[in-house]
Amino acid sequence: MTTTDWLQRWQQGRIGFHREAAHPALPAHWQRLEIEAGAKILVPLCGKSRDMRWLAERGHPVLGVELSPLAVDQFVAQLDQPALRYRQSGFECTRQGSVELWCGDFFHFQVDQAAELAGFYDRAALIALPPATRQRYAHHLAQLLLPGTRGLLVTLTHQDPERGPPFSVSHEEVEALMAPNFELSLHDVSAAEEGLVESVWELTRRGPAI
Template sequence: MDADFWLQRWQQGRTGFHQDRIEPMLARHWPTLGVAPGSTVLVPLCGKALDLIWLAEQGLQVMGVELSPLAAQQFFAEQGMQATQELTDYGVWWRHGQISILCADIFQVPATLIASCSACYDRAALVALPEPMRSRYAKAVYGPLPAASKSLLITVDYPQHERAGPPFAVSGDEVNTLFDPSWMQVQQLEKRDILAKEPKFLEQGVTRFETSTYALTRLPNA
């Protein structure tokens, strides 16, 4: 799962992870987090998700981080937005109104920049990474968030041996391990069986496919 893998997926148009609608779990559960209007929300591995638009409509400043410049270009073009671009030491910022996308490796984003965010929305980032990378990701992305920051995390879970990811299976037990209670409070908001709605996974022989939504609250540093 190196950078070239994802860059090639965008170049080849192999973006089955992109949704042409707002994520229902975002619209259902985000309001329960109580994130104040005007707050900055981090959206790691954002692609060209329409969720960015929805978050901005809630009065939030939206900071996406995306490896592929093509994804950022397509997002603003498809939304009819004329974005400005700024070259920084860690990537290129694309900006329009309340929405910005930083084209950079999420692992190279400065902790101070992540610390400026009050919330995080993660639908397709954690599950895009194989197991050996997920602990590093959790510490790099969620570790710098300020105390009392809120996050919405959406995962999928299935028998990993039945198909190769991405998306990768992330169990509830793993979520609780990644986000140790000494620094993160984890609350499962919803768990759903969605196998019947995922014909691709059925065709591949997957026997169980579930999605879970979590509310995460960053605690003060231990």
């Protein structure tokens, strides 16, 4: 899954991973994190996810990072509300209400841009990346977050090694990728559509920072 592949998926409408409602993991598990309203939440590789609306409706400013400008435009079009567009730190940014979308490469999103983040939510980032990129993602995410920062991670497993995205990411791989920099708690494992098995993890950034 290269940058070109991802952009082509959006251009061709091959976004079966998109959900028309917030993911059930949010109402079921978000409150466990005890993140106060008003705390900014990072959503990497956010697409046009309605999960961001759910978080915003509960008082969280949201900062989503997405590569595809089509995804950003389609997210904004979901609501009849004005959007402010501007450029910052090499990203094309769009703010609508309390959701701010940075359009560009997540790996170019730097620590100084993440200073106000107090939590994170990953439903479709880790599982969107091929194996060779997942280690880089896990390390970069850890670098962006202060010790004690909490978040939810949703992963999928399936039996077809050629299938993806979403790619299958085993529990063993999650632990290998994340345990060096995060404390992990597995909250739920359940069957999902099309033979997928879905897992919901709570992650807490270890300290001190890297």
